[in-house]
Amino acid sequence: MTDAFLDPLPWLIVLPLAWAAMAFLMGAGRGARLAIVALAMQLFLALILATQVLESGPVTHVVGGWGAPLGIDLLADGLSVAMLLLTQAVALPLAVYAQAYFSREAGQFWPLAGFLLAALNALFLSADLFNLYVTLELLSLAAVGLVALGGKPAQVAAALRYLLVSLTASGAYLMGVALIYGVYGTVSIATLAPLMGSAPPMALWLSAGLMLTGLLAKTALFPFHFWLPPAHGGAAAPVSALLSALVVKASFYLVLRLALDVFPNLTALVAPGLGLLGAAAILYGSWRALRTHHIKRLVAWSTVAQLGYLFLVFPLLAPDGLALQAGVVQAIAHGLAKAAMFAAVGVLMLATGRDTLEGLAGVAHRVPLTLFAFGLAGVTLMGLPPSAGFLAKWLLIDAALSHGQWGWVAVVIGGGLLAAAYVFKVLRQAFLLAPEDSRFQPVPRSMEWAAFVLAAASVVLGLRGVELMALLAQGAP
Amino acid sequence: MTLNEALPLAVLASSLLPGLVIFALPEHWVGTRTTLNLFGAFAKLALVGLLLAGVSAGENYGFRHEVLPGLELVFKADALALLFMTLSTVLWLFTTLYAIGYLEGAPHRSRFFGFFSLCVTATMGIAMAGNLFTFFVFYELLTLATFPLVVHRGTPQAMKGGTVYLAYTLGGGALLLTGIVWLYGLTGAADFAHGGYLAVLGSEKAGQLQWVFFLLIAGVGVKTALVPLHGWLPQAMVAPAPVSALLHAVAVVKAGAFGVVRIVYEVYGVEFAQSLDLLAPLAVAAAITIVWGSFRALFQDDLKKRLAYSTVSQVSYIVLGVALFGPIGTIGGLVHLVHQGIMKITLFFCAGNYAEALGIHKVSEINGAGRRMPLTTAAFTIAALGMMGVPLTAGAVSKAWLMDGARAADMGWVTGVLWTSSVFNAAYFLPILWRAWMRPAPAVWPEEHIPAKGRRETAWLLLLPPLITAAAVLVAGVFAEAGWSPLSWAELIAGREYLR
Amino acid sequence: MTSLEWPLAVFLLFNLLAALIRAARGPTAADRMLTALLFGTTGVGMLLLLAHAGNGVSMPLVDTALVLALLAAIAGVAFARLGWRKTEEHHDDPA
Amino acid sequence: MKSALRLAVVLLALVLAGTLMAAILELPGANQSLPAAVAAHMAVSGVEHPVTAVLLNFRGYDTLLEVAVLLLALLGIGAAVHAGSETEDGGAEGDPVLAALARLLTPLLILAAGYLLWAGAHRPGGAFQAAAVLAGAAVLLHLSGQMPAWSSPGLLLRLGLAGGLLIFLALAAGLLGQGALLRYPPEYAGALILLIEASLTISLGLILAGLFLMLAGRRGGA
Amino acid sequence: MTILLEWLSAGLLLAGAGFYLAGTLGLLRFPDVYARLHALTKADNLGLGLLALGLALQAESLALALKILLIWPLVLAASAVVSFAIARRAHELGIAPVGQEEEQP
Amino acid sequence: MNAIAIVIRTLSFALAWWVLTEGRGDSWGVGAVTVMFALVVSLVLSPPVRKRISLTGALNFAIFFLSKSIQGGIQVAFMALRPRLDMAPALLEMQLALPPGKARVMLIYTLNLLPGTVCVGIEGDTLHLHVIDSRMHIESEMRMAESRIVRMLRLET
């Protein structure tokens, strides 16, 4: 009986909830150390869970002991564990980063971040459509709160816009869930899967459409991207990092989940459309990133572009699963790299006291480690070897070629070049000589190292794709 | 991990690790940095020596690491790899020495030497790559590692050059990647193999394979500076002299040329390539590049730009040699890989010395430099004569073999191309020599840094490397038939390619 | 007597909808607010009627009515104390 | 332009509404196994009201997360208000007429909240409704000048706000000893649910009140 | 007895509805805020009271009847306070009642 | 004295609980806690005072209040239902006889429910009153209410 206490799965949800609430209890600005210790434990738990899944297949946890249709089941398969690992791996360095970043004014950052992470873990582990809705809500509210954190009018405005989009999207998703419940009388994915016939009733179509639309809006896929740049570009650096690296991935994960496990028949029909939107996102996002002079906006627009890659997966999904792996690897690579990039940008802005590209002149000399981190993260975003981003790109091109769909190859390659264009736009600015009158603030070393660790992870992961693939194969359809 | 697996990794590590440490070093730790640099260079030299001995004795050195299921990083140190590795290692040592002297007191040296080491690591990786994927990984790494070197000075002009460089090389990388993935789709994972591995596909896929060939060659052709993909090379001249030396003699253009060798010989196989009618167009492209590069060089007043166009022309000798069907041409191309390296590095060292000591940047400013800097000018002269193909120099050896190869392959027009190029070579090098030795020196040099009173014409760290490499040009030409010469090594490789 | 609840409920609903005219006309903010207050008291009555119409099953609706009655004052007071700032209605338009 | 956009939105809404209606009318509707399952397990749920059984037992995990959602809503407001606020002492000034009403109603509201909490075990009601009533009392007290707005909650208040979640969470984790999160032993289910609901009533009441009182805390600065 | 109760109850319900109608009409017809407040606080409350009384008569238990009846005083108190608050605010804002011009405060 | 107030309040809260739960006996576990809680809050909000309310006065007031309230409702209803509006609204000023505090609050509550009057404000001892029909005997009504409040609260005038 007591070995349930040793099961890492429930603790991955309980622990972040607990430290979030404790951080709230400790008061504004407190809780950094608690969070770091707890996150280290979470990373450890996620690793244990990963080994369990790798060795003996998907793990379930029956909450309340009731079992699927009546109660809620938690499920950890390869896909969810990969996302869980990403979450903890991104969160821990960012926590170290944030501790230094918020040396004075953390406000409610720690509880909000704790709830955000709890929501992510719960989302990745849930196998119940309604419970997923609850986790989405938790996630959105935490994210909105984080965006508003500084309390500046622009931040609050961006947060409100994000909130509206998020609530509408959640509403659409919920409507979809309600319809599914109306048709099949259950919201458990495992129970639903065998019920899905080949001739779905209209309600199911509508349901799939509503859920998909809601999730796309949350993922900020073009043309739903409009809320993202102000929200991610205006928030505090650790917040932007968390949001870009993890939060938008959560809804993508959900789209993937639904496509694979709930609506396999309907997905094929919308897949080309999703791919086209993804391609548009890549082009438009990159173009906007190239045009902006605001360094953080640039990174935010880059997120819009990079999210596009994730949706190229759908037209290539069947039948070999190569593209699925590409999508997950891209999500992970981008997660690590974008967290690193936002963290690095935070350091750069702190060091120069400016937020424009022009202000960057000379940083190559002052904060070389950070710039190096930015460059490494850039390598991943461009999809250059040996990074994880390259693996994703390789898998995508491979899948596209094996389907004979040449167009996507062009998009992937072109997107990589565009990414190179905006990444080097920053780098070359950093290599310029600093003007005489520029002044640099000293930056805590822990921030520089956190950014570097994340960036390095995104590159090193590119050398360890085999393990990741083995993990993803667990429980894959 | 056996020793034979560890050695290739050790070769990589001998420049990678010092490079990473150097990044972290504070700017003023000159001594530590120099020690690390030299330690890495000598360690690599020793390791490569070990490999050379081993390969001559028939050992196989290799290491594999699976990145994705069916996608492996493969390193192997075979004879061809070692040809390139030896060249790079030796020249790296000299370039490092030169750079230490050249950059004395300059800012951002930790960054410079860090990327410098990364750059050589990438070159080693390219040399040892055992399949196209591995080749691509290091090919892109090379792009990334050289960019900061090109823009090192941080001036707007440097930025412009760097941007152009990136645009070309990343674009080339994209083409290369497409070709590689396409090929993987056709064959699955496959290692480089003597005689190629595509022949089994037969002629059914000929159309696809021709497209792939085009993509691959275009991809590596950017770094090789094949016309019309050469536009970045003259722009990249804004880099400091050691970087230019590295780019032109060891790293970037050579990586491209080396890629062409691997693709033609060990992916397609020269016979299969011939059967797909791929070699003749390649030869034509190389010929055009040779003539066009030489022609453009005639009109450059900027010394480094003239040398740059010279490189455009000379590197395609290698490609031309590869495109000539038959062992003799192959030997000519391969040996030129080495010969062009030592000649061109000498020229750039000297150009750097002129600029550093006297502020001479242009051909028109070089009047009388021979009397002011006799040793430098002597080295320059030897290398220039080599480029022209004057007998007893390394250049003469390559040209001779190439011409023989062309005749053997029934491509007589190639001889014409080579002669034309040689005439152009003479036309753009001889005026420089004449000006340097014969014309009187001006009253004031453009920007004199080294006072004339001293015994040496410039710092010994700047002087020694060009003298040694110039000597090597002569040695490689005079002792071409010796067993340890580059020519013999090239013959060994060509023998393995054609006489399987 | 159960027959009386539904006619009355429908009647009260009509009554409410008629009151919406006042909400539309104004002229002051308070006039509009009065409609909301009217909805409050009438809502309590309707909930009681519905509770009775449900014949014991929906007796919890009495609780609902009670809660509504307990909290009825809040909206009106909040309006008077916090929400009513200006008299000129034509300035209300945010555009 | 703006009116065209509005027209588009209206059309979209109409299309959605129409499709929804059609889809709902088309629903098979037969597949209602879940209510039966709930009914079958009522005896071991610890309560008599199916809604409460679902909310706190069968799908108690959802509720646990929802409590966090509510706390987050408050945190979000706190985050937005935090920087720009010039805190004000105590809301509206005293008003004897209103104060009298608040004094009269507050105990009654507390009684009603307690009643709803108790009622939740076997009929509609429960922690959330009770909490809403409590929050109403707090708003009334604030409006009548008898409760200050919250600029930054003190430790005791924070304990009250987070207490419900913490107790719920501690119980959920503690019940891992039974083999799973929130796996109540049937004989204690009723008591444990009451404990959770009671703590939730207080915490949620404070949270809901906080939504108003935190924003009111900024009013002085606006 | 029960018949009588039922008739009484019905009468109360109908009367209550009548007052509701009056309240609404007052709200619509009366000329200014103050007058409309009269309509709302007096007529509607009475309507509710009668309605509650009528329903309470039919309640199954004494406690339930009391519960229903409890609602009325609560609403009365609330109305009294709300109408005072609104009227005072209207007065503060300088809204003159019909029939008496008031100077701006 | 305070003890009596506490007992009275406890009893009335308990009665309210009994009404709310419709007399269910099993509710008293929660009920006891709730009643205690309500009692504490009520004691904090309105501490008991020495003076106690006169029971007869209160009853008297209640009857007065109820009848007047009904009368008020009927009056407004007739006014609203009559085909032609017949009203003479006015703003009156009255001098208050009652002392400030509870008594005045009671008066305002009453006046707001009495026929034809709504309070619009107090300035010092002056009460501003809106009347819907100035032809009525507002003053005497108000004095009646005042006197009943005085009796209920046992005030000395």
Place this chain on the structure above:
Amino acid sequence: MTLSFAFDLLLALALLWSAWRSLATPDLTRAVVMFIVFGLLLALAWARLSATDIALAEAAIGAGLTGALLLDALGAWRRAAKDDES
């Protein structure tokens, strides 16, 4: 058509109408009022759908909290607008 059905139909229409008005009206006061009205109608609707739990919650939240919040916000907005003018 039974009266209960008529009631439901009327209620549904009223819900839609109030929701639409609270969204579409440019006058904020009117929108807030319509929203409060909408809340009350919604409570009635839940009651009619036998979802008494939700009716209870809606009544409590709608009457006790949402109205107060919106009116507070309205006042704050008006005051801010006035500050901008002056």
